[in-house]
Amino acid sequence: MDAPGTSRRSAGSTRRQFLLGGAVVGVGAAAAIGIDYALTHTTTPASPPSVPLNGAEVVPFHGAHQAGIDTDAQAHATFIGIDLHADVVRDGLRRMMRILTDDAARLTQGIPALADSEPELAHAPARLTITFGFGPGFVTRAGGPRPTWLGPLPPFAIDRLQPEFSDGDLLLQVASDDPLTVAHATRMLLKDTRSFGTVRWTQHGFRHAHGTFAPGTTMRNLFGQVDGTTNPTPGTTDFDTVVWATSGWLTDGTSAVIRRTHMNLDKWDRLDRPGREQSVGRTLSNGAPLTGNNERDEPDFAATTAIGFPVIPEFSHIRRARSDNPIERIFRRGYNYDHSPPDGQISDSGLIFVSFQADVDTQFTPIQQRLAELDLLNEWTTPIGSAVFAIPPGCDQGGYIGDTLLS
Amino acid sequence: MSIRTTTTIKTRLVVLLAGTALAVTGCTSNTPTAAETPIPAGEAVTMTDAWVKAAEEGMSAAFGELANTSDQDVTVISARTAASSMLELHETVENDAGEMMMRQIEGGFVIPAGGALTLEPGGNHIMLMNLTAPLKAGEDVTFTLTLMDESTFEFTAPVKDYSGANETYEGDMDMDDMDMEMGSDN
Numbered sequence: 001m002d003a004p005g006t007s008r009r010s011a012g013s014t015r016r017q018f019l020l021g022g023a024v025v026g027v028g029a030a031a032a033i034g035i036d037y038a039l040t041h042t043t044t045p046a047s048p049p050s051v052p053l054n055g056a057e058v059v060p061f062h063g064a065h066q067a068g069i070d071t072d073a074q075a076h077a078t079f080i081g082i083d084l085h086a087d088v089v090r091d092g093l094r095r096m097m098r099i100l101t102d103d104a105a106r107l108t109q110g111i112p113a114l115a116d117s118e119p120e121l122a123h124a125p126a127r128l129t130i131t132f133g134f135g136p137g138f139v140t141r142a143g144g145p146r147p148t149w150l151g152p153l154p155p156f157a158i159d160r161l162q163p164e165f166s167d168g169d170l171l172l173q174v175a176s177d178d179p180l181t182v183a184h185a186t187r188m189l190l191k192d193t194r195s196f197g198t199v200r201w202t203q204h205g206f207r208h209a210h211g212t213f214a215p216g217t218t219m220r221n222l223f224g225q226v227d228g229t230t231n232p233t234p235g236t237t238d239f240d241t242v243v244w245a246t247s248g249w250l251t252d253g254t255s256a257v258i259r260r261t262h263m264n265l266d267k268w269d270r271l272d273r274p275g276r277e278q279s280v281g282r283t284l285s286n287g288a289p290l291t292g293n294n295e296r297d298e299p300d301f302a303a304t305t306a307i308g309f310p311v312i313p314e315f316s317h318i319r320r321a322r323s324d325n326p327i328e329r330i331f332r333r334g335y336n337y338d339h340s341p342p343d344g345q346i347s348d349s350g351l352i353f354v355s356f357q358a359d360v361d362t363q364f365t366p367i368q369q370r371l372a373e374l375d376l377l378n379e380w381t382t383p384i385g386s387a388v389f390a391i392p393p394g395c396d397q398g399g400y401i402g403d404t405l406l407s
Numbered sequence: 408m409s410i411r412t413t414t415t416i417k418t419r420l421v422v423l424l425a426g427t428a429l430a431v432t433g434c435t436s437n438t439p440t441a442a443e444t445p446i447p448a449g450e451a452v453t454m455t456d457a458w459v460k461a462a463e464e465g466m467s468a469a470f471g472e473l474a475n476t477s478d479q480d481v482t483v484i485s486a487r488t489a490a491s492s493m494l495e496l497h498e499t500v501e502n503d504a505g506e507m508m509m510r511q512i513e514g515g516f517v518i519p520a521g522g523a524l525t526l527e528p529g530g531n532h533i534m535l536m537n538l539t540a541p542l543k544a545g546e547d548v549t550f551t552l553t554l555m556d557e558s559t560f561e562f563t564a565p566v567k568d569y570s571g572a573n574e575t576y577e578g579d580m581d582m583d584d585m586d587m588e589m590g591s592d593n
Contacts, residue, residue, distance in 0.1 A: 095545025099567065114458040115470075115567040195461070195544045195568055 054177055054210050055124030061108045063394045064252045065244065066401065068129030068173055069333070069356050070234035072215045076182045077175035077205045077335050079258060079352060080190070081168025081387055082197040084137060093142055094406045096196040097132070100172075101400035103192055104130035107185045116188055126178035126210070128185060132401045133171030133256050133389030141169075144249055144405040149360035150390050153257070156372035158383060165260045165385025168200045173256075173354075177210035201385070203260060205335020205352040218287060218295065221336055222349045223268055223380070225280055226287025228332045229295055230318075242329050245358045249404040252393035255360050257330075259353040260337075260385030266345070268380045279376040281316030289318065315376045321367055328366045330355040350381075360388055449558035451477035452518065457564035459490075459535070460572050461544045467491070468572050469533040469550060469564055470526045475518035482555040483516040490548045491535035498531050509534070515555070528572035542566045 059067045088096070103113040108128045112119030139146045152167065172189055176182045190199065207219045221227040232239040243254050268276070277283055281290055281299065289299035291311050299318060303311040312319055323329075335352045342348060357363040371378070392402050457471030467490075475481045486494045498512040507529070516531060518524045526532045533550065535542075542548065546566045551559050 092545075095543065099545045099565065102565065114456055114565065115460075115569045117569075117571060191570075192544065192568060 053124075055126045055181075056110070057127045057177075058109055058125055059127050059129050061105045061130075061394075062396050066129075066131045066253070066391060066394045067108070068131035068175055069243065069254060069331075069391065070239065071127070071129050071175075072234075073207060073219065073333050073335075074127050074129070074175040075177045075207050075210045076179045077173060077352075078182050078186050079203040079205070079354075080172040080174075080186065081135075081166075081200040081202075082170040082172070082193055083200045084141065084169040084197040085195075088141065088196050090142055090406065092196055093138065093402070094400075096193065097402040097406060098400045099192045100132065100189060101395065101402075103185075103188055104132075104401070105397075107188060113188045113192075118184060121180065121184035122188075124178060124181055126176045126181050128174070128176040128178075128181050130185060130189065131171075131173040131175075131391065133173070133391045134402065134405070135167065135169040135171065135387070135389055137169035139390060139405065142402075142405050147250060147255070147359075147390055149255060149365075150388060153360070153365060153368065153386055153388060156368060156383070158372045158378050159386065160382050160384055161386050162384050165201050165203065165387075167387050168389075170197060171256065171258070171387070171389040171391075179206075203258075203337065203352050203385070204339075205337050207335060219334070219336075221334075221351050222263055222265065222338065223276070224284055225276075226282065226284075226295060227334070227351070229282070229287050230329075231331055232329065239331065241358075242363070243331050243356050243358060250390055250392065251404070254356045254358055254391045255364075256389045256391050257353070257355045257357070257360060257364050258385070258387045258389070259383050260350060261353050262348075262350040262382045262384050264380050264382070265347050265349055271380075278313050278316060279379070281312040281318035313376070315374055317371070317375050317377045320370050320373075320375045323366065323370075325366070327362055330357040330364050330367065350384075353383075356391065445479065445556075446477065447558035448477070448479075448481040448554035448556050449552075449560040451475055451479075452481055452483075452552070452554065452560040454560070454562040454564075457550075457562055458567045458569075459542060459548050459564045460569045461542050461566045462535075462538060463541045464538055467535040467538060467542055468497075468528070469535065469548070470528065470572075471562070471564060472523055472525050473516070473518050474523040475520060478520045480520050481518045482514065483518065483552050484555055485515070485553045486533050486550055487553075488535070488548055488550045489539065490542060491538050493536040495534045495536060496531075497534045499529060528569070532572070544568045 059071050061067060084093075106113050107122055108125055108130055110123055110125045112122040116122055134142075134150075136146060136151045139150060170193075172186070172193075174182050174186045174189065176185070208217075218226050218228045218231075232242045245251060245253050245255070271279070273284065277290060282288060283290065287295040288297055289312060291300035291303045292298070299312055299322075301310065301312055301319060301322070305311055310319075332353070332355050334354045336349070337352055338347065338349045340348065355364060393404060395401055395403055453474045453476065455472050455474070457469065459469045460467045469486075473483070483496060486496060488494065495511045496516055497509045499507050499509045502508045509532075511534075512531070516524055516526075524531065544566050547563050548566060549561060549563045551561050553559050
């Protein structure tokens with residue numbers, strides 16, 4: 001946004017700097033010292049920690065790409081699908097995205113949003129990123145060219161999709177290592193979305209807490225599996241090729257597929273360890289392919305057992321997901337979910353599958369098609385939600401997310 | 408809504424107040440006295456984090472942080488915008504009954520030399536008394552402030568949805584969602 005209201009300042013210190021800036025007179029000076037003491041007293045621990053607190057860590061907001069895609073996945077994420085009000089057209093979309101961009105640009109940097117009624121909750125971003133995606137309804141109302149892949153995925157035989165976890169006009173992905181920060185940022189964004197749309201679905205996800213494992217460690221899902229080993233590495237040409245779009249208003253953007261996948265843990269409990277490892281083709285201990293020793297070892301799909309069967313079964317997840325076509329690759333950035341169980345059960349758990357790819361039709365769909373046709377993991381997993389969004393590129397300080405489509 | 412303004416700013420009063428503030432600052436400022444020609448106040452004022460509350464009709468308010476980079480106090484005498492046919496500079500004060508009431512500030516807003524004045528819900532604010540059109544979230548509204556030396560300062564503020572800033576107006580008899588706030592100056 002180019003409004004003067006977007007000027008930057010360091011979080012929480014403006015008033016103190018003014019008060020100590022030599023402008024204080026008479027009795028005001030004593031009051032100012034009191035305020036300064038109160039501020040520093042509440043924000044500085046008695047003995048400073050030897051390492052910087054993660055709460056102060058900031059991921060840049062502005063740039064060619066939106067943050068929250070190539071950002072090492074934070075511990076917590078909330079995904080929200082929003083339905084636009086019927087009367088919101090191009091001008092309304094532009095106004096909404098300018099406001100939401102300004103909120104995101106501030107909150108991710110540890111600065112309260114304008115009109116933030118709980119500004120203290122903004123001071124610890126803990127690597128907060130806020131990522132926006134446009135559904136087919138958004139792009140149609142914007143009058144922009146709609147990517148051919150932007151719409152519901154083709155139906156798969158394994159799907160049991162529920163409307164309350166599917167589709168939507170606008171995606172908010174709010175992620176941070178601190179769940180309180182996620183909650184505050186989400187509420188702030190939704191307050192500023194209320195004039196333009198209603199919440200269609202919300203999905204809360206988590207990974208291991210910050211500091212439990214080294215950054216970049218592949219996550220585990222609630223089956224105990226190492227999940228995401230073959231991801232391209234952010235910062236490499238390979239990643240750029242897989243993820244970033246290269247034409248039109250979506251240049252430097254990408255696409256997001258979000259599929260809520262219920263995991264039947266009770267049924268999984270009945271499967272013993274060898275069966276669990278064969279279903280995916282990797283060991284549970286460290287995620288190594290059944291033909292290797294380390295997580296990153298290349299699977300040897302030709303290797304056979306003493307009696308001639310493939311070591312990595314034909315029906316295993318990694319065999320079915322793998323394609324000889326190098327185009328058919330995606331970048332996964334999913335989260336676990338674990339909610340209150342229905343009556344008589346002890347868990348309602350699963351995976352918020354999230355993948356980013358330059359083109360859904362050529363990269364994601366062929367993989368999903370193969371997995372739907374045959375993947376032993378389907379015995380224990382059920383897709384119950386599905387949504388596809390175009391993720392516009394990032395913006396610079398004078399711009400807003402979506403300006404390549406709406407300006 | 409029945410809006411009754413309490414006072415009209417008297418120019419002489421403003422000059423008097425501004426002069427007093429200058430004298431106070433002069434005694435205690437660390438800045439060496441410079442014999443330079445004073446710059447127009449409008450060039451010394453900045454506004455950051457400005458925003459306006461969205462509203463369909465009637466009243467609204469603008470907020471933000473006004474700063475003064477000069478070594479003399481600056482007084483904001485009035486504000487205008489195309490978004491409202493009538494603007495007032497308001498302060499929020501406690502009345503005799505201990506209730507916080509907003510009213511037009513006498514003498515305008517004083518931004519201290521080298522300091523800042525925060526306009527915020529529950530405190531000082533620029534009151535839009537009579538909107539000319541709905542203020543929609545995400546729009547920009549431009550304001551022009553007139554300062555004590557008749558120079559002006561312009562800033563633009565985005566419109567934001569906000570549920571607060573429902574201060575009781577001194578003398579207002581018609582606030583539906585306030586029950587105990589009958590004006591005390593009737």
